[in-house]
Amino acid sequence: MTSRVALRWVASAAVLAAAVAFPFWASRAEPYYLQIAINVVIFAVLALSWDLLARTGQLSLAHAAFYGLGAYTSALLTLRSGLPVPAGILLGGLLAVVVAGGLGILTLRLRGIYFAIATLAFSETLRVTTNQLRFTGAATGLVVPPLLGGGRVAQYLVILGILLLVIAISAFVNRSRWRYAVTAVRANDEVAATMGVNVVQVKVAAFMVSAFFAGITGAYYGHVFLFISPIEVYSLAVSVGALVAPIFGGLYTTAGPVIGAAVLRVGEEILRTTIRSGYLIIYGLILAVVILYMPRGLAGVWDALWRRRA
Amino acid sequence: MSLLRLQKLTKTFGGLVAVADLELAVEEGEILAMIGPNGAGKSTTFNLISGLLAPDEGTIVFDGRDVTGLPPNVRAHLGIGRTFQVMQPFHDMTVRENVMVGELFGHSVPKTLRAAQRDAEEICRLVGLEHLMGRDVLGLGVADLKRLEIARALATHPRLLLLDEVMAGLTPTEAQQAIAVIRAIRDRGVTVLLIDHVMSSVRDLAERVAVLNFGRKIAEGTFEQVARDPAVIEAYLGVEGGTAH
Amino acid sequence: MVIFGVLRSGLYSLAAVGLALSVGVIGIVNFAHGEFLMLGAFLGYWLFASYGVDPLLAIPAGAVGIFALGAAAYRSAIRRVLRAPELNQMLLTFGLSIFFQNLAIILWSGDPRVATVSYKAAAVSVGPLVVGLPQLVVFVLAMTLTLALYAVLGRTRIGKAMRAVAQNRLGASLVGIEVDRVYLLAFGVSTALAGMAGLMITLQLSVSPFMGLLYTLKAFAIIVIAGLGNINGVIYASLVLGLSEAFVEFYVPGGGGWAEGVFFLLILLVLILRPRGLFR
Numbered sequence: 001m002t003s004r005v006a007l008r009w010v011a012s013a014a015v016l017a018a019a020v021a022f023p024f025w026a027s028r029a030e031p032y033y034l035q036i037a038i039n040v041v042i043f044a045v046l047a048l049s050w051d052l053l054a055r056t057g058q059l060s061l062a063h064a065a066f067y068g069l070g071a072y073t074s075a076l077l078t079l080r081s082g083l084p085v086p087a088g089i090l091l092g093g094l095l096a097v098v099v100a101g102g103l104g105i106l107t108l109r110l111r112g113i114y115f116a117i118a119t120l121a122f123s124e125t126l127r128v129t130t131n132q133l134r135f136t137g138a139a140t141g142l143v144v145p146p147l148l149g150g151g152r153v154a155q156y157l158v159i160l161g162i163l164l165l166v167i168a169i170s171a172f173v174n175r176s177r178w179r180y181a182v183t184a185v186r187a188n189d190e191v192a193a194t195m196g197v198n199v200v201q202v203k204v205a206a207f208m209v210s211a212f213f214a215g216i217t218g219a220y221y222g223h224v225f226l227f228i229s230p231i232e233v234y235s236l237a238v239s240v241g242a243l244v245a246p247i248f249g250g251l252y253t254t255a256g257p258v259i260g261a262a263v264l265r266v267g268e269e270i271l272r273t274t275i276r277s278g279y280l281i282i283y284g285l286i287l288a289v290v291i292l293y294m295p296r297g298l299a300g301v302w303d304a305l306w307r308r309r310a
Numbered sequence: 311m312s313l314l315r316l317q318k319l320t321k322t323f324g325g326l327v328a329v330a331d332l333e334l335a336v337e338e339g340e341i342l343a344m345i346g347p348n349g350a351g352k353s354t355t356f357n358l359i360s361g362l363l364a365p366d367e368g369t370i371v372f373d374g375r376d377v378t379g380l381p382p383n384v385r386a387h388l389g390i391g392r393t394f395q396v397m398q399p400f401h402d403m404t405v406r407e408n409v410m411v412g413e414l415f416g417h418s419v420p421k422t423l424r425a426a427q428r429d430a431e432e433i434c435r436l437v438g439l440e441h442l443m444g445r446d447v448l449g450l451g452v453a454d455l456k457r458l459e460i461a462r463a464l465a466t467h468p469r470l471l472l473l474d475e476v477m478a479g480l481t482p483t484e485a486q487q488a489i490a491v492i493r494a495i496r497d498r499g500v501t502v503l504l505i506d507h508v509m510s511s512v513r514d515l516a517e518r519v520a521v522l523n524f525g526r527k528i529a530e531g532t533f534e535q536v537a538r539d540p541a542v543i544e545a546y547l548g549v550e551g552g553t554a555h
Numbered sequence: 556m557v558i559f560g561v562l563r564s565g566l567y568s569l570a571a572v573g574l575a576l577s578v579g580v581i582g583i584v585n586f587a588h589g590e591f592l593m594l595g596a597f598l599g600y601w602l603f604a605s606y607g608v609d610p611l612l613a614i615p616a617g618a619v620g621i622f623a624l625g626a627a628a629y630r631s632a633i634r635r636v637l638r639a640p641e642l643n644q645m646l647l648t649f650g651l652s653i654f655f656q657n658l659a660i661i662l663w664s665g666d667p668r669v670a671t672v673s674y675k676a677a678a679v680s681v682g683p684l685v686v687g688l689p690q691l692v693v694f695v696l697a698m699t700l701t702l703a704l705y706a707v708l709g710r711t712r713i714g715k716a717m718r719a720v721a722q723n724r725l726g727a728s729l730v731g732i733e734v735d736r737v738y739l740l741a742f743g744v745s746t747a748l749a750g751m752a753g754l755m756i757t758l759q760l761s762v763s764p765f766m767g768l769l770y771t772l773k774a775f776a777i778i779v780i781a782g783l784g785n786i787n788g789v790i791y792a793s794l795v796l797g798l799s800e801a802f803v804e805f806y807v808p809g810g811g812g813w814a815e816g817v818f819f820l821l822i823l824l825v826l827i828l829r830p831r832g833l834f835r
Contacts, residue, residue, distance in 0.1 A: 059642060106827050112641045113584050114826055117775055121822040124772070128816040177414045177423060180403075184411045187400035194360050196386035196416035196466050236768070240653060247646065252402075281657030287650030291643050292635055 004306060019160060023153040034152050038224060040265045041159045042217055046238065047245035047257035048166045049213035052173065054243075055252050056206045057186035059112070062103070062119035063214050064238035065126050066096040070215030071222040071233045072136055075144045078223075085147045089219040096215025097208045104207035108200060120239075127234035141229030144222040155224050162220070163258075166213055170254040182206065183252075214242075237280060244283045247290055250299020260298060311374055313338040313501050314359070314470055319368035321354055321525075328354040330525035332368070336470065341492070341502040343516035345509075345536075347545055351525035352505045353395065356472050359503075360392045361385045373469065387418045391468030393459035395475045395505075399447040405458055406430055406443040412465025430465060437461045437491055453484045460491065464500075471495065473504035477511040489515050521545065556805040557798065558686055564790075564797025565694035566755060568701045570770050571777035572789045573748035576704070579784040580721045580741040583633065586648035588749055589771030590655035593764060595621050595750025597663060599757035603670040610670060610757040611692065617754045618747045625746025629739050637738070652767065659764035667763035693755045700751060701790065704744075708786065717741055721784070749774075769815075776818040779825050782832025792833070796821065 026034040050063050070092035078088040107118050130136045148154045173179060181202050184192035189199045222228045241264070246252075249260020264283070271279040290297055312335040319332040329351040336342050344352050357363040359370060361382035369378045377385055391412075400408050406427065413426035413433075421429070434443050437457040442450070450458065456476055463471055473492070477485050489511060496502050506512050512519065512533065519536045521529040523545040529536050536542055574588045598617050599610035628651065636643045708714035719727040720737045728734045752770075756762070773796065780795055781788030796818055803814045825832065 059645070109830070110826060113645050114830065116645060117584075117772075117779075118823060118826045121772070121776075121819040121826075125816050125819040125823070128819070177420070177426075180407065180411045180414050183402055183407075184400050187402065188398045190362055190382075191394060191398060191400070191462075192411065192415075193382035194362070194386055194392055195412040195462060196383050197411065198381075198383050198415075200381075240649075243646075279657070281654055281661060284650045284652070284654030284657060288632060288647055288654060291639075291647045291650065292632060295639075295643065 016164075020157075023156040027153050031152065034156060036266070036269055038152070038156050038159060039269075040262050041156070041163050042221060043241060043245065043265045044258045044261040045159065045163050045166055045213055045217045046242040047249075047261040048163075048170055048254070049210045049217075050242040051246040051251060051253075051257045052166075052170060053206045053210035054246065055173070055182040055186060056203050057111075057189070058107075058203060058207065059116050059243070060119045060207075060210070061116050061236075061239045061243075062123045063210075063242040064234050064236065065119070065123035066100060066211040066214035067218035067221070067238050068123075068126060068130065068228075068230070068234035069096045069099060070218035071228045072130060072142070072218075073215075074219030075142045075222045075228055076136070078145050079142065085145060085223050089147070089216050089223065092219030093212045093216035096211040096218075100207045100211030101204060104204040105200075108203060120236075123234065123236075123239060127230050130234060131230040137229075139230065141227055141232075142222075144226050144228060146226060147220065147223035159217075159220060159224075162213070162216065167254055167258070169209065174252075174254060178202075240280070240283055244287050246297075248286055248297050250297040250302070253299050256297060256299045263298075312336055313373060314503070315371040316355070316359070317369045317371065319355070319358060319370065320366050321351075321358060321363060322366055327525050329358065329365070332522075332525065332527060334520055334527060336501060336503050338469075338501050339496070339499070341496055341504070341515055341517050343512045343519045343533075344503065344505050344522060345507070345512060345519060346522035346528075349524075350522040350545075352522055353474065354525075355522070356392060356474055356505065359472060360390055383415070386412075386416050386466045386468075389467075389469035390472070391416075391463040391466045391470070392472035393456075393463050393474050393476060395478075397455045397459055399450070399455060399458055399462075401447060404444055404446055405439055405450075405461075406434065408447060408458060409433055409461045409465045412462050416466025430461075433461050433464050436464070436494065438487065452479050453481075453487075456480070456488065457491075460495075464495065468500060470501045470503060473502060473506075475506055476504065477506050477508035480508075485511050556801050559805075560798035560801030561794065562686065562690045562694040562797075563801065564793040565697040565701075566752060567773060567777060567797055568790050568793040569697040569748060569755070570752040571774040571793060572701050572704055572786065573745035573752075574771075574774040575778045575781065575784070575786045575789050576717075576741055576748070577745040578778060579786050580717045581633075581637070581738050583637065583644050583648065584775070585633075585742075585745070586645065586771060587628075587652035587655060587767075588745070588774055589767035589769065590652050590659075591621055591625060591746040591767075592749040592753040592756070592770045593659060593762075593767035594624065594655065595753030596757045596762045596766065597659060597753075598750070599754040600668050600670050600762045603757065604668075610754045611696070614696075614751050614754050618751050621750025621753075622743040622747035624750075626739055626743040628746070629742040633742060634735070634738070652771065656764050656767055659767075663764065665764055667761035669761045670757050687759075689758050693758060697752065697755060698790075700748070704748070705787070713737075713740065772822070773818050776822045776825075779822055780833050785832060788832065795833070 022037060023034055026037065046063060046067065050060065053060050073095045074088035074092035077083045077091055078085055103122060107115055110118055131139050147158070173182065181197050184195070184197055185199055185202050193199045218233055221233065245260035245264050246257035248264060249258070250256025267282070268279055271282060294300060314336040316332050316334040319329055321329040332355065344355065346352055354363065358365050361380060365378065369376055372388060372390060375388070377388065400411065409430040410426045413421055413429050431443060434440055437460050439454065439457050439461055442454060447458065460476065476488055480488060485508065492502060492515060516533060519531065519533050520527055521536055521542045528541045528545060529539040570592060574585060577583055577585050595617050598620060599613050602608040602613045603610055632647060632651065636647050708718060716732050716737050719732060720734055724734055777789060777792040777796055781792035799821065800814045800817045803817050
């Protein structure tokens, strides 16, 4: 085992241990930090699930759509049908999966920017519709029942568990034959098809898995912060964040989106105290700077440092 | 029974007829060349055979089986492989990994990563890419990219290999190497259908030649027969017998 | 209702034709297109609120200013990603869009502003119908500018250079056209057109930092309907959008809110059913 791989295992174990122990400390010492931590992990799940789809070359601006779908499905089911919250969250994710399956098939032939715009159009249509309908509470939003009685420590562990699940899936994809499939599809899906890759299956499956995690995370968000509205959960900021974090941290890797999300969200929290609104400007700047000067993100910088060491 | 049979194959784009009522048979174990002036419909035919395009009319029968409606990946499993004229290797991957995609997904029975790697390396050796296996595809020269194209197509262990303008841009020495590789591939039991404009290579390599013009087959036979055919000469606007490029 | 839609489509043409120019000539879909429109609108508002300058009079100055901004953006950032994968281009302009939008929020807060010019409510009779004077003026102006662009593209040397580059970049450079200079001009003109459209909007509607994305998407809907790269089809495509929106506003109950979704639906429908556009 090379020293680099060993380092990665040790670091991962340490981080995992810290992450699990964290809520118990924070709930007694600094409860505000626990809230931020929950936000960070939510963001990490969104970022990594977006990256999973991006690996097939589909750059989605609809992540907010599935986030919102999950949030509203779960909120409405638990509010109006008395369904228990965990079931609501799961169903929110499942609805997102079904919708993603449909949208994925519809957009199969769209490449690059067309795909992005089509997904953006879809997401914004959902926002506008939800904003109009009385059934979904229109612009005033919905008050949502709490998860696990509102206990922050337990809630944190739930989202951490979800993150670990996405991480496992991401690592599996990157280490198995599926890495070859998604990379080939991303590079040139027609050629990949003539080499035997079932492109339709790969693309739609990626869309559905990605949407599932966006959906359950959206549902989770509602049950933790107890209120959702169209402008919040269907917000472009969700989709933007989900794509800037992986680009910043390193696309198509497992650690990149997670670390990128953590750095950006913590930074955002710090900025929020100085710039009240419009702190999203940093995301715009980061995106531009990374594209121009660091195309492989933090992961690229990390790689370069290792190579210089050798 | 022919390995591949195209019957009444027709494809139009808007008002343009690319392939019209094409009839062609490829026998198992032969090397057949499709030639014809630019725009004759050769690339479109390849896209139809490999499944990237659906014909407006007609059928494609492979190994006795009607594959006309099947998607490209299923045709790959059945044994149709192809290279592409505009070379687009999979970026973010090494040469070896590019070939492994075919090994991993080109067969009905999935292979393990280790077996796929081993078989991919063997194919790299066959086409002469052994020394470049671990290299990222970025920056490869034209000849090596062509080898990679062929290697990728071979990775699915095809019974019919479609070669799309492999000779273009090669030096005479490289062309000779390519001819040797293609013959070696055929000797392993692969039938070859190729498109090319480099007549000297076509003459050396092809056992039979079919000439297309305006989407139809206008002549078929050995290279010499076809070269003397008045319809062929007329199609090429009076170019005698095929000049070497 | 038809008049309403037609008048509005004039403005839409102007807003979209710049994007069509950038896509057709340079090959880049500028996600930040609407932000240049928004900045033009804010410029108009500022000039009006501080100096009482009618936004329409500010158009020449605004055009120059936004052109300069666009040219600067091209020089410093856009130019670098032209050879990069499309993903990078999209993300860069997307980043610029987020940057400008939030810059506006920081500088001017998220609240919408309205510039009330003296003749805002004035109306004019056109045949049997009464139309708002500002709307009519804007329509005439916007259509004039759009047609002027077509004339420039068709008749002038620089216009022909742009069309040459649009068709064949390599060929154009081989005959001596300085492609980079053409790109710079095209991009600057594209943003200037957006800025001018923004100034015209100041006249009629409220101005807010969030309007940029809305118009980027509307412009995109129009160029998709026209067919990407098809600059000539923009007028017809704008009519499609303008009339569809008017239709929804008038005939769908609670129409105002739903009309916002019309262009989304059009984008989805066209991209999925006829990706080449309707007016090729």
